[in-house]
Amino acid sequence: MQTLFTILIDGLSYAAWLFIVALGLTLVFGVLKILNMAHGSFYALGAYAAASFVSWGASMKMAPAFSIVAMLLAAVAVAAILAPLTERGLMRFFYGRDEVLLVLVTYALFLILEDVTKLIWGANPYYVSEPYSLFGNIDIGSQTYVGYDFALVALAVIVGLAVWWGLNRTRHGKIVLAVIHSAEVAASMGINVSRVYMLAFTVGIFLAGIGGAFTAPMISVQPGVSVGVIIISFAVVIIGGLGSIEGAAIGALIVGLARSLAVHMAPVAELFSIYIVMALVLMFRPEGLFQRIQARKI
Amino acid sequence: MSGTPMLRARGVGIRFGAVVAAADINIEIMAGERVSLIGSNGAGKTTFVNMITGYLKPDAGQIELAGRDITPLEPRTITRLGVARSFQIPQLFDELSVLENMLVATACHDNRLSFWEAARRPAAIDRADALLRRFRLDEHRARRVAELPGGVRKLLDIAMAMTGQPKLLLLDEPTSGVSADEKFPMMDIIMGALGHETSAGKMTVLFVEHDMDIVERYADRVVAFYSGRIIADGVPKVALATDDVRRYVTGELVQ
Amino acid sequence: MIGMLFTVVLVLAGLLMPKWLTFLVTMAAAQGLVSLGILLLMRGGVVSFGQGMVFALGGYAAALGYSRLGLTDALGLTLLGGVTAMLVAAPFAPMLARYRGIFFAMLTLALSMVIYGLLMKIELMGGSDGFNIGRPTLLGQTLSDARVGYVMYSLTIVTAGVMALLSRVYFDSTRGLLTVAVRDNELRVEYLGGSVRQAMMINFILAAFAGGMGGALVVMSLGHIDPNFSYWTTSGEFVFVAILAGWQSVLAVFLASTVLEVVRSFSSSYFPNTWQLALGLFLLFVIRFLTRGIGSLWIKENRR
Numbered sequence: 001m002q003t004l005f006t007i008l009i010d011g012l013s014y015a016a017w018l019f020i021v022a023l024g025l026t027l028v029f030g031v032l033k034i035l036n037m038a039h040g041s042f043y044a045l046g047a048y049a050a051a052s053f054v055s056w057g058a059s060m061k062m063a064p065a066f067s068i069v070a071m072l073l074a075a076v077a078v079a080a081i082l083a084p085l086t087e088r089g090l091m092r093f094f095y096g097r098d099e100v101l102l103v104l105v106t107y108a109l110f111l112i113l114e115d116v117t118k119l120i121w122g123a124n125p126y127y128v129s130e131p132y133s134l135f136g137n138i139d140i141g142s143q144t145y146v147g148y149d150f151a152l153v154a155l156a157v158i159v160g161l162a163v164w165w166g167l168n169r170t171r172h173g174k175i176v177l178a179v180i181h182s183a184e185v186a187a188s189m190g191i192n193v194s195r196v197y198m199l200a201f202t203v204g205i206f207l208a209g210i211g212g213a214f215t216a217p218m219i220s221v222q223p224g225v226s227v228g229v230i231i232i233s234f235a236v237v238i239i240g241g242l243g244s245i246e247g248a249a250i251g252a253l254i255v256g257l258a259r260s261l262a263v264h265m266a267p268v269a270e271l272f273s274i275y276i277v278m279a280l281v282l283m284f285r286p287e288g289l290f291q292r293i294q295a296r297k298i
Numbered sequence: 299m300s301g302t303p304m305l306r307a308r309g310v311g312i313r314f315g316a317v318v319a320a321a322d323i324n325i326e327i328m329a330g331e332r333v334s335l336i337g338s339n340g341a342g343k344t345t346f347v348n349m350i351t352g353y354l355k356p357d358a359g360q361i362e363l364a365g366r367d368i369t370p371l372e373p374r375t376i377t378r379l380g381v382a383r384s385f386q387i388p389q390l391f392d393e394l395s396v397l398e399n400m401l402v403a404t405a406c407h408d409n410r411l412s413f414w415e416a417a418r419r420p421a422a423i424d425r426a427d428a429l430l431r432r433f434r435l436d437e438h439r440a441r442r443v444a445e446l447p448g449g450v451r452k453l454l455d456i457a458m459a460m461t462g463q464p465k466l467l468l469l470d471e472p473t474s475g476v477s478a479d480e481k482f483p484m485m486d487i488i489m490g491a492l493g494h495e496t497s498a499g500k501m502t503v504l505f506v507e508h509d510m511d512i513v514e515r516y517a518d519r520v521v522a523f524y525s526g527r528i529i530a531d532g533v534p535k536v537a538l539a540t541d542d543v544r545r546y547v548t549g550e551l552v553q
Numbered sequence: 554m555i556g557m558l559f560t561v562v563l564v565l566a567g568l569l570m571p572k573w574l575t576f577l578v579t580m581a582a583a584q585g586l587v588s589l590g591i592l593l594l595m596r597g598g599v600v601s602f603g604q605g606m607v608f609a610l611g612g613y614a615a616a617l618g619y620s621r622l623g624l625t626d627a628l629g630l631t632l633l634g635g636v637t638a639m640l641v642a643a644p645f646a647p648m649l650a651r652y653r654g655i656f657f658a659m660l661t662l663a664l665s666m667v668i669y670g671l672l673m674k675i676e677l678m679g680g681s682d683g684f685n686i687g688r689p690t691l692l693g694q695t696l697s698d699a700r701v702g703y704v705m706y707s708l709t710i711v712t713a714g715v716m717a718l719l720s721r722v723y724f725d726s727t728r729g730l731l732t733v734a735v736r737d738n739e740l741r742v743e744y745l746g747g748s749v750r751q752a753m754m755i756n757f758i759l760a761a762f763a764g765g766m767g768g769a770l771v772v773m774s775l776g777h778i779d780p781n782f783s784y785w786t787t788s789g790e791f792v793f794v795a796i797l798a799g800w801q802s803v804l805a806v807f808l809a810s811t812v813l814e815v816v817r818s819f820s821s822s823y824f825p826n827t828w829q830l831a832l833g834l835f836l837l838f839v840i841r842f843l844t845r846g847i848g849s850l851w852i853k854e855n856r857r
Contacts, residue, residue, distance in 0.1 A: 035655055093841060099655050100600045104796055105840055107789055111833030118826040231666060231785050238659055272670025279663040283648060286656050351744070377746040389744070391737040394730075402734045405727040406745035414722050417730035462746065 006143060007260045013149035015256025016156035017215045021229065022236040022248040023163060024207030030180045030243030031200035033099060034091065037106040040230030041113035042078060042205045046212025047221045048117060049074035051126035054216075058130060067131040071216070075209030083202035091201070092194075110226070118223050125222035132217035148217065155214060159207070164245055176200065180243060235278040241288025250289055302365040304329040304466055304502040310349060310359035311526075319345045320526045323359065327519075329465070330500030332489075334513045334534070336547050337523030343506045344386070346523070347468050350504075351383050352376040363466065378409070380465035386474055386506075388455035392444040396435060396454060399443060400426035400461065407462025432491045433457040449476045449484060456488055460501075467492075469505035473512055481509065485516055510538065510548060522547050556721070556804065560714030567706045575706040577814055579774050582713040584791070585810035586767030589720060590760030591795035592806055596724070597756050598736035599653055603661030604764055604791045606668050607638040609783035611765025612772040613678060614638065619686045627689040627708055631769045638765025643758055650753035665783050672780035683779025686772065705774045712770065716763055717803045723759075724803075732756060793836060799845040 025039045053070035086109065094105050135147025167173035178186040179196045187193045212229075219225065236255050240247025255274050262270040281288060303326040310323040320342045327333055335343040348354040350361055352373040360369045368376050391399050401417050404410075404426055416422075430436040433453050438446060443454065456472060472488060473481040492501055507513050513520060513534055520537040522530040524546040530537040537543060544551040567575050587608050594601050611634030618624040618633050645664065652660055673681045688701050696704050723729050732752055735742050739749045772778045781787060794813055798805035813832070820828035 035659075090837075100658055101840060103655065103658065104600075104792070105837065107792075108833040108836040108840070111829040111836070115827050115830035115833075119830075123826070227786060231662075234659065234662070238663070242655075268674045270670075271673050272667045275663050275666040275670055279660065279667055282652075282656060282660040282663060286652070374743055374746055374748060377744060383744060389738055389741040391734045391741065393737050394734065398730065401727075402730055402742075402747075403745050405731065406742065406747040409746065411727050411731060411747070413728050414726050416725050417727045418725065458741075458745065 003264065005140065006145075007257075007264050009145055009149060010264070011253075011257035011260030013152050013256075014259060015252040016149075016152040017211050018232065018236055018256055019156045019249055019252035020159050020207055020214075021211035022233045022240070022252055023159065023245065024204040024211070025233050026237045026240070026243055026245070026248045027163070027200055027207070028204035029237070031176060032091070032095075032197055034102045034106065035099070035234075035237075035242070036204070037103055037230060038086075038109040038113055038226075039106075039204070039208050039233055040226035040228070041110050041117070042082065042208035043212035043229045044117055044221075044226040045078045045082070045113070046075050046209030047128075047216040047219070047225060048121050048126065048212075049078050049209070050213035050216040051128045051221050052121075053077075054128050054130060055126075064130055064134055067128075067134065071131065071213040072210075074213045075206055078209035078212075079202050079206035083198065083205045086205070087198050087201040092197075110230070114223065114226065117226075123223055125220040126216075127220060128216040130217070131214075152214060155210075159210065160245070160249060163203075163207075167245070172199070232274065235274050237288075238278050239281045239288060241290040244288065244290040247288050247290035301328070303327055303362075304331075304364055305350065305504075306362040307346075307350075308360050308362070310346075310356045310361060312345060312349065312354060312356045312358075318526045320349070320356070323528060325521060325528065325531065327502060327504070329364075329502050332503050332516060332518045333505075334517035334520050335504060335506045335523065336508070336510075336513060336520060336543075338547060341523035341547075342526040343523050344470060345526075347383065347470055347504070347506065350376075350466075350468060351381060377407075377462075380462075381468065382407075382459040382462055382464035382466070383468040384452075384456040384459040384470060384472065386471045388451040390443045390451060390454060390458075393442065395440050395442055396430065396446070397423065397426055397439040399454060399458060400429055403458040403461040404429075429457060429461060432487075434487055449480050452476060453484060453487065457491075460491065463501075465502060467501050467503045469503065471506050471508065473507070473509060481512060482515070485512055489516055514538070556714060556717055559804075560710055563710050563714075564707050567703055567710070572702050573818075575702050576774065577818055578811065579702075579706045579709045580771060581811040581814035582709045582807060583767045583770035583774065584814070585794070585807040586713055586716055586770070587764040588791045588794040588798065588806050588810055589716060589803065590763040590767075591791055592798065592800055592803070593720070593756045593760045593763070595795060595800050596729075596736065597732045597753055599657045599753070600792060600795075601661040601760070601788075602658040602785065602792060603663070603665030603788050604760070605783040605785065605788035606661070606665035607642055607761040607764030608768040608771075608787065608791070609665075609668055609672065609778075609780070610638040610641050610761075611635060611768030612778045612782050613672070613768075614765065615769035615772050616684065616686050616778040617678070619689065620684070625687075625690040626693075627691045627705065627773055630689060630773060631708070631712060631766050634769025634772075635762045635766035638768065639758055639762040642761035646754040646757045647750070649757055650750045662785055662788065665788055666785060669780050669783040669785075672783060679779065681780060683777060683781075685777045687776070689773045702774075705770070709770045709774070712766060713807060716766070717807070720803050728752065728755070793832065796836065797839055799843070801845055 021043055025036060028034055028036050050071045053074045054067045057066045057070045090109065091105070094102055132148050135151050138145045138147050138150065167177060175191055176196055176199065178191060179193055183193050232255065236248060236251035239254055240251025254277065258273050258277060259270065262273045305327040307323050307325045311321040312319050323346060335346065337343050345354065349356050352368065352371050356369060360367055362368065363379055363381065368379065391402060401422055404422065405417065427436060427439065430439055435450065435453055435457060438450060443451065452472065452475065456469060459467060473484060476484055492503065517534055520530065520532065520534045521528055522537060522543045524542070529542040529546060530540045538548065541551060587604055590607065591601055591604050614637035615630040615634040618630050624630055624633065649657065649660060672678060688696055690696060691704055731742065731747055735749050735752050742749050768782060790813060794806065794809045797809040816828050816832060
């Protein structure tokens with residue numbers, strides 16, 4: 001019983017950050033029809049920025065709680081700087097071209113950002129430990145759980161609800177939904193599609209940045225972090241369905257729990273269990289569990 | 299002359315949800331006939347063609363090609379049996395040249411696909427060129443199809459369908475999108491090219507048409523559709539004069 | 554014909570080249586074979602993001618053949634790699650032949666990551682560290698330290714040359730022309746009596762064969778194999794080379810592969826923190842301005 005609960009908590013906290021990151025990826029795809037291979041790089045940048053901001057805060061003798069603000073600021077900074085640069089400075093030169101070609105453009109961006117990260121922060125790992133102990137430990141039964149894990153889940157719920165509300169209940173959100181449905185029709189109705197693209201990209205990068213910033217305390221922030229994140233985000237988004245918020249949530253839960261189950265009960269399956277699910281979904285229900293985009297299949 | 303009809307449809311019908319696209323289609327077409335299918339948009343002509351080619355499967359009835367039931371077969375299999383079709387919006391290989399389009403068509407129709415035999419070998423090119431000449435397309439042979447004007451694209455589309463010397467040729471609105479002054483010359487070319495196919499007997503041709511002048515000039519027989527059913531079937535002079543056709547197809551009789 | 558001449562010249566030139574150069578060219582040529590497979594698929598209109606799978610399959614087949622079955626002949630192991638990759642990939646071909654665009658890319662990616670995951674965890678095959686193999690033999694002859702580099706070089710160059718030639722024959726054949734027709738208009742191909750699915754399946758299987766041989770050749774020259782052969786970043790590099798090369802010229806594939814290999818080899822000593830940046834920028838440049846790849850720089854007519 002205890003193990004089951006541990007598996008659950010483990011799976012949920014993993015699913016939490018995964019959901020936030022995957023949400024950004026699926027949003028960008030939904031609006032711009034771009035599957036962003038550099039999404040993990042924005043995650044990494046969020047983590048690195050968080051490391052810098054948090055340690056700056058520590059050097060300024062700020063209260064430990066400031067680190068939360070620092071992490072948030074890190075994500076904001078990443079999005080504010082990179083979204084305009086990426087969307088205006090790069091992606092828009094390739095709009096309208098083949099969807100796979102666009103993925104390759106983002107792959108080039110990934111390569112570029114890998115080195116940019118190394119140039120700014122170097123190759124040595126960073127550790128952001130202060131925030132991790134902020135939430136203390138929680139004892140449930142005979143096991144001690146880290147409070148941070150629960151905080152992450154709470155964050156994921158907040159983010160999910162915020163995005164959902166933003167899309168479905170605000171005017172801007174409705175405009176974004178229109179563009180998701182059909183950019184052409186939206187444009188002919190007078191919607192500034194270009195601005196919506198920028199907004200979607202910004203939110204997408206921001207979410208990746210948040211994911212990176214808030215998981216920074218749990219990992220060693222070093223070159224190569226992005227690589228694993230990209231591939232697992234792809235798995236989540238494919239499983240859940242490209243362009244779907246609910247899909248990102250369910251996909252993240254499935255992947256998080258599957259991984260947790262594997263780690264605790266069948267370590268052999270840990271790595272490929274996720275990709276088997278991804279492959280199976282592609283084989284039997286390629287649109288994902290929540291249809292939004294039709295699969296290009298003959 | 300009696301014999302097995304080249305094409306026979308018996309009680310063919312199909313519906314899409316609540317829409318009856320075709321119902322109770324009964325028709326017999328003998329080898330060598332030139333039949334025009336007429337009717338307003340949505341009357342069921344193209345649906346009928348799609349069912350012959352196997353793209354759509356009827357809900358009721360059978361379709362027979364030279365006595366063989368082709369109703370359940372795959373489009374590719376039906377093509378192999380000697381049915382070819384051209385498209386209202388030309389379906390071509392835009393990035394390839396006109397000659398290459400013909401080479402692909404001949405290779406497929408002949409089922410002559412090889413891992414090493416050169417596609418552009420002299421014999422194949424000569425044959426493709428001969429076909430292009432028959433359709434007055436030889437002057438365009440090296441041009442990329444995407445650059446061609448509409449009329450030329452339509453001709454190429456039809457020429458490609460004819461490379462396999464099909465027993466049954468289905469032309470879907472061969473002159474649509476073609477300017478008025480080009481329509482007759484184009485049909486002359488097409489019908490003239492058909493005349494060459496005498497080795498295995500005359501080709502049976504079904505063509506969907508909206509232009510009644512074309513119909514009167516080139517069809518031996520007219521089959522009129524309305525609301526998924528056949529409302530007239532006979533020689534053009536007679537069929538086009540029936541009240542139903544005048545009412546529902548040509549618009550001469552106001553409803 | 555030029556290609557054959559070039560191959561002979563290269564083999565002879567290898568006698569004069571320093572060891573590091575022959576090794577570099579060997580790697581470039583072997584990996585070029587994998588990218589050649591991607592080219593095959595691209596001509597049909599799909600891009601595989603999981604070619605690392607066949608690369609790893611061929612590599613592990615050769616490595617296991619050497620260490621478990623005692624097969625040491627380099628030529629035999631090369632063929633073993635190609636055939637194994639082909640056989641394992643074949644059952645997936647009918648399914649994969651139905652996908653296009655992003656979904657094809659993601660499915661190939663997923664499959665390669667499944668293989669990666671499996672390889673990481675199976676201790677019998679070395680797990681995450683992989684394992685090493687010794688020096689291969691050729692046609693019964695043991696190879697000395699001094700000669701093995703050149704022999705592997707020659708074998709790789711010749712294999713690459715033969716595959717390049719065969720590819721060119723295939724591309725010029727009726728089936729080769731059919732492949733580009735499929736890329737253009739699948740519907741029409743079906744209505745002409747051609748099988749789109751068959752064409753795509755064949756290309757996938759041929760690509761697996763080429764990739765498997767490439768994997769085997771790399772393993773023998775490197776003396777080592779590990780699961781990273783199937784990791785997505787490895788697949789990404791093969792795609793990078795294929796995009797760079799474009800699909801006009803087979804030679805361009807091997808040239809592009811050499812470019813990558815050169816950049817990679819010198820990167821750690823001279824520009825460890827900027828080589829990926831350079832590659833990324835180069836890729837963007839090619840995608841934006843050289844849509845037919847670098848091959849289009851010298852092939853002017855619309856050759857396929």
